[in-house]
Amino acid sequence: MEKLASYFRKTEDGAVCELCPHACRVKEGKSGICRVRHARGGEIYSENYGEISSLGIDPIEKKPLFHFRPGKSILSCGSYGCNFSCGYCQNYSIAHFKPMTDYIGPEQMAEKAAELSQRKNVGLAFTYNEPTVFYEYMLDTANICKSKGLDVVVVTNGYINAEPLEELLPYVDAMNIDLKSFNEDFYRKVCGGSLSDVLRTIERANKSCHVELTTLAITGYNDSDEEMEELSGWISELDRSIPLHISRYHPTYKFNEIPTPVERILKLAEIAKQKLDYVYIGNVGDVDNNTYCPNCGSTIVERDAYSSKVRNSSDICGKCGERLNIVI
Incomplete structure (x- = not known):
């Protein structure tokens, strides 16, 4: 439509x-x-208002959000289009091409999420392709979702101007924002965007809603020790309790580089943990992705793949009283 x-x-x-x-x-x-x-x-x-290419119920950890409603599910929708040009796009079939779609209006989409909320579903996530390019639909639908008491999640590259972001944020409960690199050349040459604009979005969103960040580490592009030190250092200066997900790259779309070695991902995570309270690893099996209290080390959430068991009843550690950056 x-x-x-x-x-x-x-x-x-x-x-x-x-x-x-x-x-x-x-x-x-x-x-x-x-x-x-x-x-x-x-x-x-x-042209893509309400034109839905992808719709499904996902574990909220798959967004990825590890500190927002852990163990719950969320109805997730996407359309098509993107304002970046990443050659390694994992959802290129809807980001860079026009797929088959079905029209689902804002009221109908919000009602679907509300019906599911009687189970473990907490709301609606705008994801799969870049949701800011179907901004009007996202804003209209989020408004209705909030009126129904539903959570609204946005999974985004963060490339949006300040004014539309300000209009959207009152309806958003959580964001996962891609921090693709900490290098302007990478953003310009590989993504067709700018780092500084994404950092501005992260700073502003962190004042209004729950924020988690994701970095996909690609061998030889953005996986140096020095860059991870700069990236995690910047996050820590903003808020060291912001969760960072470091994900392993696999060849896709236009990129044929070898998968990022697991050892490199583990090293990057260790570097980030020197400055951040919560660091997680994506696209790697058999790793410890539990959430621990940064003060006493007690287990807050146990995870096995996308299955989570919450061991704490609130955002206060039951053992030591530390305040946690988590929405149970």
């Missing part, structure tokens, strides 16, 4: 999209970098 977009300004030959930092100058009949927002009559229209 097509819908008039938010955040644009008219020009003589089209419009400028002001949703993300690309600020695409879109000529009449053309679309921006995301390929889903096009100009017509001096206005920008979103």
